[in-house]
Amino acid sequence: MAGIWSLIQWFQVFNKLKGEVVTTEFVIYWGQQTVKTAIMVTAPILAVGMIVGLLVGIFQSVTSIQEMTLTFIPKMAAVILVILFLMPWTLEVLTDFMHNMFSQMSLISR
Numbered sequence: 001m002a003g004i005w006s007l008i009q010w011f012q013v014f015n016k017l018k019g020e021v022v023t024t025e026f027v028i029y030w031g032q033q034t035v036k037t038a039i040m041v042t043a044p045i046l047a048v049g050m051i052v053g054l055l056v057g058i059f060q061s062v063t064s065i066q067e068m069t070l071t072f073i074p075k076m077a078a079v080i081l082v083i084l085f086l087m088p089w090t091l092e093v094l095t096d097f098m099h100n101m102f103s104q105m106s107l108i109s110r
Contacts, residue, residue, distance in 0.1 A: 037097045052078040
């Protein structure tokens with residue numbers, strides 16, 4: 001939380017020097033958008049890793065196989081496949097976010 005407040009204070013000091021004011025609402029909005037975008041991009045990957053880990057754990061419990069690499073390899077393969085499958089969507093989400101952010105930069109720098 002201290003990082004967010006120092007960022008807000010930095011924006012206020014920077015913009016007082018320019019004679020403009022970036023409100024705290026503006027900074028909080030972009031902080032929220034950043035967190036929302038990060039969650040949207042990472043949630044499918046983390047969910048697949050968690051589900052595959054749970055299924056492998058259940059399989060290990062049922063068969064009494066306690067091999068450490070048995071949990072790592074399927075999770076790694078599933079996460080790589082999900083990343084490759086969702087790459088176009090991920091790039092679209094990140095591109096839209098950056099386009100919105102760069103379009104707001106023109107409003108700040110007036």
